[in-house]
Amino acid sequence: MIILVNTLAVTGNLKANPQNLKWLWLAGVLALVGTLQAGEATKWQAEWERTIRAAEQEGQVMVSIGGYGAIIDSGVFQKTYPKIKITHMTGAGTDLTQRISAERRAGKYLVDVYNGGGNSLFQVLYQGKMLDPIKSALILPEVTDPTKWWEGKHKYADKEGQYIFVYEGNVSAGGGASYNTQLLEPREYRSYWDLLTPKLKGKILSTDIRKVRGAGIPWQFLYYHAELGPKYLRRLFGEMDVTMTADLRQGVDWLATGKFAVAMPIQGGTVYKAKNQGLPVDEFSPYHFKEGVNLSSAFGSLAVMNRAPHPNAAKVFINWLLSRDGQALFQKVISTPGDARNSRRIDVPKDHIPGDEQRRDKMSYFDTDDPETKDLTPLMKLLDEILGGKK
Numbered sequence: 001m002i003i004l005v006n007t008l009a010v011t012g013n014l015k016a017n018p019q020n021l022k023w024l025w026l027a028g029v030l031a032l033v034g035t036l037q038a039g040e041a042t043k044w045q046a047e048w049e050r051t052i053r054a055a056e057q058e059g060q061v062m063v064s065i066g067g068y069g070a071i072i073d074s075g076v077f078q079k080t081y082p083k084i085k086i087t088h089m090t091g092a093g094t095d096l097t098q099r100i101s102a103e104r105r106a107g108k109y110l111v112d113v114y115n116g117g118g119n120s121l122f123q124v125l126y127q128g129k130m131l132d133p134i135k136s137a138l139i140l141p142e143v144t145d146p147t148k149w150w151e152g153k154h155k156y157a158d159k160e161g162q163y164i165f166v167y168e169g170n171v172s173a174g175g176g177a178s179y180n181t182q183l184l185e186p187r188e189y190r191s192y193w194d195l196l197t198p199k200l201k202g203k204i205l206s207t208d209i210r211k212v213r214g215a216g217i218p219w220q221f222l223y224y225h226a227e228l229g230p231k232y233l234r235r236l237f238g239e240m241d242v243t244m245t246a247d248l249r250q251g252v253d254w255l256a257t258g259k260f261a262v263a264m265p266i267q268g269g270t271v272y273k274a275k276n277q278g279l280p281v282d283e284f285s286p287y288h289f290k291e292g293v294n295l296s297s298a299f300g301s302l303a304v305m306n307r308a309p310h311p312n313a314a315k316v317f318i319n320w321l322l323s324r325d326g327q328a329l330f331q332k333v334i335s336t337p338g339d340a341r342n343s344r345r346i347d348v349p350k351d352h353i354p355g356d357e358q359r360r361d362k363m364s365y366f367d368t369d370d371p372e373t374k375d376l377t378p379l380m381k382l383l384d385e386i387l388g389g390k391k
Contacts, residue, residue: 048139048319054312056083061313064100066093066116067299070333077320084313093120093299100305101128109307112314115321118157118164118301119216122374125303126163132306133162137315143322150344150359157301157369166369167322167330168300169344171357173286174225174293174366176207176218176265181280183261191290192228195236195262202241205260207267209376210383211246216376217296217368218265223382224373225366227291230382237386244387256281272338285356295365298341300330324348 055061061084065072069090077086089096093116100111101124114125125131135156138144146153150169157164175192183203189195195204209219222228236242243260245251248270255263255271256279263271274281286293302321308314320326327343331352335341340353350358359365367373 044139044141051139051312051315055316058310058313060085060087061112061310061317062110063088063113063115063317064096064111065090066096068115068334071330074329074333076329077317080320081316084316093117097121097124104130109309111305112308112310113317114303114305116301117299118297118369119374121164121301121303122157126158130306131163131303134165134302134304134318135162137304137318139315140319140323142324143319148345148347150346155344155369157371159371163303165302166297166300167302167327167344168297168341169295169359170298170342171286171359172294172296173284174221174289174291176268178255178263178266178271178281178283180255180258180261181282183258186284186288192232196240200261203261204240204242205251205254205263206242206244207265208244208246210380217294219376219379220368220373221294221366223379225291233382234386252281269339287356292366294368296368
């Protein structure tokens with residue numbers, strides 16, 4: 001403001017030269033913008049430094065992390081912030097969230113940050129009102145800047161857009177269908193509805209979501225997809241004599257030996273390993289069926305617990321994990337052959353991701369992290385109804 005006032009003060013001598021006045025006015029505006037930007041930089045830097053100092057005084061951070069413990073086991077966070085001891089517990093998301101819930105009922109508030117599968121996080125911790133808004137914990141400009149993220153926005157899995165930050169976005173094959181390469185020609189099946197043919201009756205295998213943990217993503221697609229849904233599932237399980245299994249390894253063996261021609265859904269990583277061993281199995285490619293593909297986060301959802309014992313250390317961990325370095329590390333240590341992980345950050349390398357698993361700009365995806373697709377209770381009831389208690 002001082003610059004603009006000084007500029008106006010000298011305009012009396014410049015009335016004869018409007019061009020000079022124009023340039024002086026522009027210089028004043030640019031100087032003001034620069035001053036404001038410098039102020040913003042100073043603001044976040046001061047907040048970040050205060051947060052780190054407070055976190056170091058807290059001395060530790062406790063992270064409950066399902067599936068992705070290798071991020072912490074890498075030791076990178078501990079090396080970056082040696083004064084903040086990081087401890088963690090790992091396991092299945094259903095077990096971890098139930099454990100946290102039980103601890104809290106006993107008055108024990110031990111966990112600062114939860115990282116894991118979106119369904120358990122949503123159904124237990126979010127719906128149980130055990131979370132604080134993570135949005136207010138984001139400090140670093142490289143984290144808060146939406147242009148660093150896919151489609152120029154942060155992805156949240158809750159309707160308020162504040163509690164569950166989704167940092168992962170993998171392209172996966174919709175209903176998770178695989179097939180025996182000696183029994184089925186994939187070009188003959190371009191829609192999931194094409195699988196409802198009499199010649200496949202009794203030849204379809206399905207993972208039983210009622211018994212298998214962490215298998216919700218393809219079921220979200222099948223149940224909530226506008227072109228599939230309950231109508232499709234009633235026909236699939238009511239007419240096609242589908243066999244249900246909770247043993248993924250046995251399921252792939254059955255598919256490979258020809259007992260079944262199609263498995264849907266089934267874990268792609270298990271099929272990939274069998275294919276590499278020379279067995280006649282393969283997955284339908286992600287973009288194969290006309291109903292489209294999933295965008296899913298696997299275990300890439302992040303939240304901060306309310307009443308966290310180390311709130312500042314939690315902020316440091318969250319900002320570190322969501323930074324460019326943190327997301328590059330996540331992709332590196334979690335990706336395995338046939339199971340590449342894809343951060344929603346767009347400024348980290350994507351060379352490890354096969355072409356048919358790359359996200360495509362301006363394409364509509366069935367995003368399994370949309371909050372309206374999270375509740376699988378209606379699906380469970382539907383399966384029980386269709387199968388009549390059949391196990």
